[in-house]
Amino acid sequence: MIQFDAVHKRFPNGTTAVHDLSLEMPEGGVTVLVGSSGCGKTTTLRMINRMVEPTSGTIKVGGRDVTRQDAAELRRSIGYVIQQAGLFPHRTVLDNIATVPLLLGHGRRRARARAAELLETVGLTADAGRRYPHQLSGGQQQRVGVARALAADPPVLLMDEPFGAVDPVVRTQLQDELLRLQKELSKTIVFVTHDVDEAVRLGDQIAIFRTGGHLVQCAAPAELLARPADDFVAGFLGAERGLKLLSLQTLAAVPQGPAPEGGAWTLVLDEARKPLHWAPKDPKDAEIPVRPLRDGDSLLAALDESLASPTGLVARVDADGVLTGVSSRDDIHEHAGQAHTQARVAA
Amino acid sequence: MSIDWSWIGDHTDDLTSLTLSHLQAALTAVFFGLLISLPLAVVAHRIRPLRGFLLGVSNVLFTIPSIAIFVLLLPVSGLTRTTTVIGLTVYTLVVLLRNTVEGLDSVPARTKEAARAMGTRPLRTLLTVEFPLALPVIMAGVRIATVMSISLVSVATYIGDGGLGQLFTDGFQRDFPTPVIVGVVLTILLAVVADALLVALQYVLTPWRRRRA
Numbered sequence: 184m185i186q187f188d189a190v191h192k193r194f195p196n197g198t199t200a201v202h203d204l205s206l207e208m209p210e211g212g213v214t215v216l217v218g219s220s221g222c223g224k225t226t227t228l229r230m231i232n233r234m235v236e237p238t239s240g241t242i243k244v245g246g247r248d249v250t251r252q253d254a255a256e257l258r259r260s261i262g263y264v265i266q267q268a269g270l271f272p273h274r275t276v277l278d279n280i281a282t283v284p285l286l287l288g289h290g291r292r293r294a295r296a297r298a299a300e301l302l303e304t305v306g307l308t309a310d311a312g313r314r315y316p317h318q319l320s321g322g323q324q325q326r327v328g329v330a331r332a333l334a335a336d337p338p339v340l341l342m343d344e345p346f347g348a349v350d351p352v353v354r355t356q357l358q359d360e361l362l363r364l365q366k367e368l369s370k371t372i373v374f375v376t377h378d379v380d381e382a383v384r385l386g387d388q389i390a391i392f393r394t395g396g397h398l399v400q401c402a403a404p405a406e407l408l409a410r411p412a413d414d415f416v417a418g419f420l421g422a423e424r425g426l427k428l429l430s431l432q433t434l435a436a437v438p439q440g441p442a443p444e445g446g447a448w449t450l451v452l453d454e455a456r457k458p459l460h461w462a463p464k465d466p467k468d469a470e471i472p473v474r475p476l477r478d479g480d481s482l483l484a485a486l487d488e489s490l491a492s493p494t495g496l497v498a499r500v501d502a503d504g505v506l507t508g509v510s511s512r513d514d515i516h517e518h519a520g521q522a523h524t525q526a527r528v529a530a
Numbered sequence: 531m532s533i534d535w536s537w538i539g540d541h542t543d544d545l546t547s548l549t550l551s552h553l554q555a556a557l558t559a560v561f562f563g564l565l566i567s568l569p570l571a572v573v574a575h576r577i578r579p580l581r582g583f584l585l586g587v588s589n590v591l592f593t594i595p596s597i598a599i600f601v602l603l604l605p606v607s608g609l610t611r612t613t614t615v616i617g618l619t620v621y622t623l624v625v626l627l628r629n630t631v632e633g634l635d636s637v638p639a640r641t642k643e644a645a646r647a648m649g650t651r652p653l654r655t656l657l658t659v660e661f662p663l664a665l666p667v668i669m670a671g672v673r674i675a676t677v678m679s680i681s682l683v684s685v686a687t688y689i690g691d692g693g694l695g696q697l698f699t700d701g702f703q704r705d706f707p708t709p710v711i712v713g714v715v716l717t718i719l720l721a722v723v724a725d726a727l728l729v730a731l732q733y734v735l736t737p738w739r740r741r742r743a
């Protein structure tokens with residue numbers, strides 16, 4: 184767990200970057216710090232591993248005051264993923280990943296073996312390990328950045344807008360990978376971003392900062408979306424707050440029934456009973472593609488698909504992609520409404 | 531103007547030893563130049579107010595005429611190889627110091643930041659991150675300093691050293707062009723070969739800058 188207690192940071196030029204911050208970042212959870220630029224979120228992150236020293240107040244990691252530890256040793260015990268990866272251009276990917284194990288004196292062979300293992304963990308090939316950073320794509324470099332931060336298996340991971348410099352498709356992939364990794368590793372992650380959608384996707388809790396280093400609200404994403412503390416938070420979360428809330432709810436609870444037959448549209452399946460497309464009764468009409476959804480998919484995705492479907496029905500499939508049934512637009516809509524009510528009550 | 535080829539044949543041993551002596555003087559100067567420049571460059575890079583002062587001093591030293599430098603050194607080190615090397619070393623400083631400072635400046639802030647954030651201490655960062663990344667710019671300075679030193683060694687003929695430069699005085703005194711031409715050609719060859727070897731050395735030392743086939 185990371186605890187901020189009355190932390191204040193004023194820079195020599197007189198600007199206050201962080202104002203009287205008290206905040207707990209729970210063990211094994213992802214805390215996302217969001218806010219517009221200059222709001223103190225990055226300074227907050229950097230005070231955890233003493234890249235920036237607080238002016239007053241205390242910061243504890245795992246119960247120990249960070250300012251009472253040797254800064255270099257503290258940093259080796261905390262993974263750090265920097266903006267645009269920040270890889271060492273003169274070291275191979277493998278040696279980049281091995282940086283902290285080498286600093287800890289693990290020996291070259293052991294450090295490289297560990298690095299090779301991590302290469303696989305973050306979804307890169309052994310061949311990529313022999314390359315230099317500039318020979319990789321931006322997305323691949325980010326993966327290396329994550330691998331390097333994980334190399335010494337630190338309990339805490341600091342991520343400073345790590346996916347800010349990659350295109351939206353790659354960004355979504357990297358977010359998925361991070362969520363998958365986090366399921367396995369359960370690190371205490373502090374993640375800085377200015378992207379609300381990224382915060383909602385990744386965060387177990389989201390801390391919203393306002394210019395001047397004020398923490399405005401810190402809450403679970405659903406709570407934040409359902410009950411923003413003030414107009415600033417509501418404005419920051421954006422007009423589609425309700426839809427974002429639906430992205431946090433799964434389809435699992437929505438009832439499903441058998442696929443209808445003999446109507447204007449028929450759901451066509453292959454031999455394995457996997458949905459192919461909607462076929463019209465009237466041969467003049469074109470087939471309409473179907474996007475089957477699993478229980479784990481979001482209500483937002485279901486709502487979207489129900490609008491695209493010619494019948495308003497959403498095809499539901501199991502983990503293997505085999506049809507289990509269909510859900511109606513009305514049922515999905517009703518659950519979406521309930522989700523909002525529940526979030527408001529819970530908050 | 532004709533070349534007396536038989537003179538060359540008769541003096542191969544002398545030419546070889548003069549060439550080696552010439553090269554040794556130049557390389558020793560570059561070596562000491564680096565030994566002085568690297569730490570001074572770190573100081574100039576880290577402590578901004580000292581940068582202008584140190585670079586300024588190296589500039590001023592460079593403007594002292596080469597013969598004057600040797601004469602000024604005579605009371606200190608006499609008519610020796612040491613005088614030659616000290617004189618040449620002083621001249622290498624202007625490029626070596628400037629290029630090393632610029633090389634260190636060229637290391638991306640993000641990379642240094644990453645090293646610090648990983649828990650690398652300052653000295654280790656300097657040796658394993660900053661110097662390697664500054665190497666291309668430093669090596670550019672080493673190449674200039676080497677070629678410059680090779681051409682300057684001849685001036686030390688005035689204090690009885692001078693390597694291949696001795697061939698010039700010999701030729702002038704006897705009004706016999708062959709040693710002068712041979713001296714010029716060997717000096718140029720030496721400079722070209724030394725430069726090529728430094729390019730090769732840089733290629734070996736900076737594998738990350740090669741394009742992957």
